[in-house]
Amino acid sequence: MSKQIKHIIAGLWFLSCLGVVQGQILVKNHQITIVNDTVTHTLDITQQTVIENKNHKAVTQLILLNWANAYANKHTGLAQAIIENYNLNFHFANRKNRGEVQLKTVRVDGIDVLHKLHHLKADVYQLTLAKALQAGDSIALKIKYVIKLPNAKFTGFGIDKQANILLKNFYFQPVPYSYQTYSDKNIDNYPVFPTHFQIRLQNFPKDKQVYSNLDLVAVQQLSGKVKHPVILVTSRPYESYKFEKTELILPKNHTLTDIDRTLLIHKILKFLKQKAGKFPEKKMLISAADFKNHKVYGFDLLPNILNPYGRSFVWEFSVLHQIAFKYTLAMQTDRRLTPWLQDGLAAYWEYEYLNRFYPGMPLMGKLSQYKLARFFYASQVKMSEKYPWLYLNVARINKDQALRTTLDSLTNYNRNVTMPYKTALGFKMLRDRQPDNFDKNIKGFYRQAIAKQVTPTDFFKNIVAKKDAKWFNAYINTREKYDYKLQKIITKNDSIYLKIKNKNHNLLPLTLYGIKDDSIILQKSVALFKNDTLIGLKNRHYDFAGFNYFNDYPEYQFNNNYKRPGFHLLNKPLQIRPFQDFDNPLRTQVFVNPFFEYNYYDGIIAGTQIFNESLLFNHFKYVITPSYGFKSRTLTGSISLNNIQYFKSDKPFALAYGFGFKYFHYNHDLVYRRYNPHIELKFRDPYLRNRKGYNLALQYMYIDKDPLGAKPDETEQYGVLDLRLSRYRVNVIKDFFYKADMQFAKRFGKLSLMLRYRFLSDKNRQWDFRIFAGKFLYNRTQTDYFSFALDRPTDYLFQYHYYGRSESSGIFHQQFIWAEGGFKSFFDDQFANDYLISNNVNIGIWRWFNLYGDWAWLKRNRQPLRFYYDSGLRINLVQDYFEIFFPLYSKHGWETAKPHYASKIRMVFTMDINGLFKMIKRGWY
Numbered sequence: 001m002s003k004q005i006k007h008i009i010a011g012l013w014f015l016s017c018l019g020v021v022q023g024q025i026l027v028k029n030h031q032i033t034i035v036n037d038t039v040t041h042t043l044d045i046t047q048q049t050v051i052e053n054k055n056h057k058a059v060t061q062l063i064l065l066n067w068a069n070a071y072a073n074k075h076t077g078l079a080q081a082i083i084e085n086y087n088l089n090f091h092f093a094n095r096k097n098r099g100e101v102q103l104k105t106v107r108v109d110g111i112d113v114l115h116k117l118h119h120l121k122a123d124v125y126q127l128t129l130a131k132a133l134q135a136g137d138s139i140a141l142k143i144k145y146v147i148k149l150p151n152a153k154f155t156g157f158g159i160d161k162q163a164n165i166l167l168k169n170f171y172f173q174p175v176p177y178s179y180q181t182y183s184d185k186n187i188d189n190y191p192v193f194p195t196h197f198q199i200r201l202q203n204f205p206k207d208k209q210v211y212s213n214l215d216l217v218a219v220q221q222l223s224g225k226v227k228h229p230v231i232l233v234t235s236r237p238y239e240s241y242k243f244e245k246t247e248l249i250l251p252k253n254h255t256l257t258d259i260d261r262t263l264l265i266h267k268i269l270k271f272l273k274q275k276a277g278k279f280p281e282k283k284m285l286i287s288a289a290d291f292k293n294h295k296v297y298g299f300d301l302l303p304n305i306l307n308p309y310g311r312s313f314v315w316e317f318s319v320l321h322q323i324a325f326k327y328t329l330a331m332q333t334d335r336r337l338t339p340w341l342q343d344g345l346a347a348y349w350e351y352e353y354l355n356r357f358y359p360g361m362p363l364m365g366k367l368s369q370y371k372l373a374r375f376f377y378a379s380q381v382k383m384s385e386k387y388p389w390l391y392l393n394v395a396r397i398n399k400d401q402a403l404r405t406t407l408d409s410l411t412n413y414n415r416n417v418t419m420p421y422k423t424a425l426g427f428k429m430l431r432d433r434q435p436d437n438f439d440k441n442i443k444g445f446y447r448q449a450i451a452k453q454v455t456p457t458d459f460f461k462n463i464v465a466k467k468d469a470k471w472f473n474a475y476i477n478t479r480e481k482y483d484y485k486l487q488k489i490i491t492k493n494d495s496i497y498l499k500i501k502n503k504n505h506n507l508l509p510l511t512l513y514g515i516k517d518d519s520i521i522l523q524k525s526v527a528l529f530k531n532d533t534l535i536g537l538k539n540r541h542y543d544f545a546g547f548n549y550f551n552d553y554p555e556y557q558f559n560n561n562y563k564r565p566g567f568h569l570l571n572k573p574l575q576i577r578p579f580q581d582f583d584n585p586l587r588t589q590v591f592v593n594p595f596f597e598y599n600y601y602d603g604i605i606a607g608t609q610i611f612n613e614s615l616l617f618n619h620f621k622y623v624i625t626p627s628y629g630f631k632s633r634t635l636t637g638s639i640s641l642n643n644i645q646y647f648k649s650d651k652p653f654a655l656a657y658g659f660g661f662k663y664f665h666y667n668h669d670l671v672y673r674r675y676n677p678h679i680e681l682k683f684r685d686p687y688l689r690n691r692k693g694y695n696l697a698l699q700y701m702y703i704d705k706d707p708l709g710a711k712p713d714e715t716e717q718y719g720v721l722d723l724r725l726s727r728y729r730v731n732v733i734k735d736f737f738y739k740a741d742m743q744f745a746k747r748f749g750k751l752s753l754m755l756r757y758r759f760l761s762d763k764n765r766q767w768d769f770r771i772f773a774g775k776f777l778y779n780r781t782q783t784d785y786f787s788f789a790l791d792r793p794t795d796y797l798f799q800y801h802y803y804g805r806s807e808s809s810g811i812f813h814q815q816f817i818w819a820e821g822g823f824k825s826f827f828d829d830q831f832a833n834d835y836l837i838s839n840n841v842n843i844g845i846w847r848w849f850n851l852y853g854d855w856a857w858l859k860r861n862r863q864p865l866r867f868y869y870d871s872g873l874r875i876n877l878v879q880d881y882f883e884i885f886f887p888l889y890s891k892h893g894w895e896t897a898k899p900h901y902a903s904k905i906r907m908v909f910t911m912d913i914n915g916l917f918k919m920i921k922r923g924w925y
Contacts, residue, residue: 024176025062026052028138029196032171036203041159043147043170051139051174058132062141063124063175065191067184070123071099071150071158077121077183077408082154084689085412086732090154092764099150099158107142124181125172143172155186156289163205164234166289182336185408186293187415189335193453194227194280201231208235211249213285227330230285243269246279250286250319255311264316268323271356275349276443280330280450286322296321297390297416308365313358317350324349331449338456339407339415340476344423345442347387351424354384376577377584378615387421388551389582389616394418395481395556396617398646398653401688403476404456411688425554426475429509432525432552434465471507471528479648482508483556486546487532489565496539496565500547501532508553512537515544515562515586541565544572544586557619558585583614595625598911600804600812601665603631619644629665638662650693654682662798667806670706674798694727701797715785720745720797734759748786749777752820765844766876770822775835779861790821790830790838790856790868801910809903816885816906823854824906825870825890834859842874850874852885870895883908 028050035044053059070078074091082090090098106114108129116128133139150158152166159165169190175181182191201210201220211232214222222231232238237252243266253261272279296318307314327349328342329335335342354361361383362368368379381389394400394413401414403423410419431438445462448454456476464472474480483503490497498512507528512535514522521542526535537545546562548555555561562585563571575587583589590612597605607627612618626637642658657679666672677700684693702719720743727738735758743750752774760766774788781787785794792813795802800819804812816824822840823830838856845851855869870890876883885906887895895904 024054024193025059025174026054026176027174027193027195028052029198030171031198033200033202034167036165036201038163038203038205041149043149043167045143045145045147045171047141047143047145047171049141049143049172049174051133051141053133053135053137056135058134060129060132062127062129063120063181064117064127065124065169065173065175065182066101066145066171067123067169067190068099068147068157069101070184071154072101072122073098076123077185078123078155081185081187081408083732088732088760088764091733092760092762093151093154097151098148100148102146102148104144104146105142109139110142120181121183123183141172141174145172152289156287156293162235164208164236165204165232166234166287167231168228187336187407188294188329189407190228191334191336192227193332194225196223196225197229198223199229199231201233204233208233209238211238211285211287213249213281213283215282224282226281227332230287232285232287236288241265244273244278245282247283248286248323249283250322251288251291253315256315260312261315264312265319267357268316268320268353271353272323272327272349275352275439276327276446279327284323284326286319286326290322290325291318294322294325295416308367310366320350320353321346327446331446332451332453333449333455336407338404339410340403340419340423341454341456341459343420344403344427345446347420347424348427348442351384351387351428358383376579376581377587378582381582382550385551387425388554390417391422391425391554392556392616395554396619399688400479402479409687409689414688422554423476425552426472429553430464430468430472432511433468433509438463471509474506475508480504480506481556482506482554483560484510484547485557485560486563489545489563490534491539491565494539495536496542496545498535498537498545499532500529500535502530504556505530508555510547511549511552512545512547513549514540514542515546515549516540516542520549539565546585549585559583561585580613580615583616589614595627597627598803599664600807601632601668601670602629602634602636605629605636605664607637619646632665632669634665634671636664638664650684650686652681652683656680656682666705666798667708670708672706672798673704675702675704676700691730692728694725697724697726698722699724703796703798713783714747714781715783715796718745718747718796722797732760745786747780750779750786750788751775751777752788761844766842766850767844768840768842768850770818770838770840772820772822772836772838772840774820774832774837776833779833781833784831784833787831787833788820788836788858790832790836790858791823791826792830793817793820795819801912811907814903814906816883816908818880818908821854821856821858823856823868823870824852824872824885825854825887825892825895826904827868827891829866830858832858832860834861848876850876867891880908881910881912 031048033046037044051062070076073079079090103114103117105112106117106127111130113127113130116130118126120126147170149165152158152160156166157168169184173190173192175191176193182189197214199214199222204210204220210216210220211234212222213226213230214224217223238249239252241248241262246269248265248269324346328346331342333341362379363381363383363386364373364379367373373379391400399411400418401410403419407415441463445459448458460469481504485501485503487499487501490499507530509528510526512522512524512526513520514537521540522537524537542565544562544564548558548561551558570588572586572588574590575584576590576592578592580591580593581589590610591614593609593611595607595609599605605627607625609623609625611621611623613621620643623640625639626635629636639661640658642656644654644656646654660676660678662674663671678697680695680697682693682695699722700719701722703717705716707716723742725740729736737756739754741752752772754770754772756770758766758768786796793800795805800817802817803815804810807813821830821836821838823838836856836858838854840852840854842850842852851871852874853869853871855867858866858868868891870887872885872887872895874883874885887904889895892898895901898904
């Protein structure tokens with residue numbers, strides 16, 4: 001059985017399972033009284049709920065949610081989700097800033113059942129009924145409880161510094177049996193159906209305004225039928241807009257006039273009414289927290305002074321983004337289980353909005369009007385093309401996830417960008433294949449989805465034509481990549497034939513284009529094909545022929561889509577561009593960047609990087625860097641050729657291999673040349689929100705150095721074979737690293753192990769433990785150049801970023817590298833040519849200030865074992881990038897009492913911009 005058929009069967013099984021809707025526990029109404037305590041920031045709540053059993057059999061237990069208790073401690077599902085986002089605010093918050101629920105009484109039809117209500121999770125409760133609830137019968141549930149409001153800075157829910165209060169998902173909600181017992185993870189998926197609410201507010205500040213998606217029927221009394229009731233008590237100005245029978249409430253905007261805002265709101269609501277119909281609730285409340293939690297990741301993140309799109313467009317599209325999302329939240333479907341169904345639909349409407357009202361808007365906005373910008377292909381890319389580009393940003397590095405992945409398992413980038421954008425492109429391809437029916441069917445499906453619960457099965461049944469079921473099912477349910485390659489163009493008489501290779505053998509709609517004089521003179525859709533095919537076209541003397549000209553579908557690699565008919569030395573004309581640019585499918589691009597580096601011997605190094613990688617990651621990448629050292633007054637440089645191959649599985653998920661060469665000075669007027677072929681297998685945890693995995697690398701390094709003295713020695717020319725296994729498990733609270741390294745050379749062989757464990761204590765103090773153990777397997781060297789070092793490794797493989805690697809004094813000698821012994825104090829007898837065991841401990845005191853201690857056992861051949869230790873103060877400004885160590889006490893005694901103390905201070909300093917950028921991105925990808 002082929003893999004494709006297996007995927008289809010698995011996908012259909014998955015959809016059929018989703019299509020089974022069990023009976024439901026129906027909530028007929030909620031009556032809630034909320035009494036606010038302005039001193040303790042608590043809410044005293046009395047809730048009466050009428051529940052009807054719509055199952056075909058009796059029910060003896062109820063599952064109740066109260067997500068306000070998700071803030072009770074740092075071990076809840078919400079707390080874990082915040083940690084996975086690399087946010088420490090909640091983890092280290094004190095109890096007064098966290099929230100919780102305190103139960104007082106629970107009654108069913110007047111009978112006390114508090115003792116029968118138990119936690120399944122912090123915010124999920126199980127209630128055992130004293131008497132079975134028969135099919136068709138109802139019960140009255142009355143609960144009295146107190147909510148301690150959390151600080152609103154965590155998720156928006158709770159109370160902020162100005163005593164503004166936002167309430168949502170705060171009440172006890174019986175779970176319909178068709179949903180799972182979900183905990184809150186701040187992803188907007190409270191499993192409810194539209195219900196009648198009557199809510200009375202008491203003792204709320206009179207100087208603040210109450211806003212809600214419920215009707216204000218009296219002073220601080222709310223009523224209505226909604227799916228997700230939201231109550232906002234705030235002093236911040238909000239404004240109301242009415243479009244036909246829908247009222248929209250959102251934060252007041254002061255950058256646009258009242259007339260402009262009204263016109264834009266009506267424009268958005270009119271468009272969505274055409275696409276989806278009338279919003280199912282009378283009122284729609286969009287809070288400031290909504291704008292913060294559900295951002296348009298892209299142009300609206302730029303400050304106004306740098307934003308090239310204009311304030312009007314940014315506000316308009318941000319509001320569209322929120323309204324479209326509110327539309328889809330009104331659908332009755334399990335968003336956590338099938339997020340693409342709702343989020344993809346909202347993104348599709350946004351895509352359609354762009355193409356209708358801003359069809360030619362460039363991605364660069366107003367910047368594309370400048371002459372310098374026109375030099376870049378990016379100025380020609382349309383705003384709507386960001387959809388495939390942003391998907392490819394993670395697909396090219398094999399970090400995309402299947403669209404069917406549950407919402408809480410998606411990484412932040414995949415949740416907010418990849419999943420909705422890729423789904424929108426899938427909807428767009430379905431529409432192109434049924435232009436007369438698709439939008440009409442979508443509108444009908446939406447009306448169905450707000451009236452009753454729907455599943456992906458309903459979507460496939462009502463929207464996806466039989467001819468598209470196969471490819472769209474794989475598109476949703478797998479991570480399969482799509483890559484077509486135009487192998488050759490054959491000219492015959494008045495026809496040309498395009499030989500197209502389907503590299504991954506996956507089905508996707510394809511449109512062919514003929515380009516002449518920068519204009520499209522042919523556009524033709526072709527039938528789906530799985531294997532390589534030959535397609536004939538009328539010969540109209542095209543300049544280029546190919547496919548996917550407008551990035552209509554998320555193709556993995558589109559630089560191989562176009563060719564010029566006839567014989568040409570290059571398939572596409574060569575184009576050299578300064579700085580990186582977007583991929584131009586009609587050009588062979590070479591990019592040229594300025595390059596700056598520094599070391600003590602070459603001084604400031606300036607040069608040019610010549611490379612092929614655009615703004616999107618390339619599997620094969622070459623970088624040629626000719627440069628000039630202004631101090632050494634000589635040419636320097638480097639060359640790297642690297643290729644990475646990704647796999648569908650996570651074990652391994654990538655194979656990387658390549659070759660590198662460097663030519664720089666290691667001492668005054670002395671050059672080193674390093675040749676480095678390498679290969680590496682990469683493995684990772686299938687749950688991508690865990691940054692956990694291991695790598696196995698093999699590399700050979702040949703070093704050729706100019707001789708330091710007149711007499712040649714073993715340190716000038718040598719080759720080392722290095723086999724390395726490294727494991728890692730990283731999050732914002734705990735980091736664990738492990739590395740085993742074996743090196744073999746002509747004169748020595750050695751084995752080393754390094755383990756490092758870093759964690760933050762409950763009081764936000766960092767503890768850092770590191771162990772290093774190194775042993776020579778054989779050693780026929782005559783110097784300590786290849787020995788293990790206690791405090792400053794020689795770096796004979798030239799892999800550490802030393803700025804003055806040969807210095808024996810001065811600021812560059814004081815540079816500290818976390819390697820081998822890891823000692824901060826200097827020792828004259830620091831080398832071990834037999835074995836070295838070292839321990840490094842760091843204890844946080846306050847913020848950046850830490851105490852460190854090191855101790856080690858050092859063994860030289862034919863000499864007794866020696867013990868070393870040191871200690872001091874560590875100022876950790878940017879961990880691993882900028883740190884300062886002040887030695888205090890060591891085997892030498894008090895370091896502070898020794899002369900020239902300033903020369904004993906050690907520093908970590910590096911200009912590794914790429915490493916800093918990766919650190920900033922943690923938790924996002």
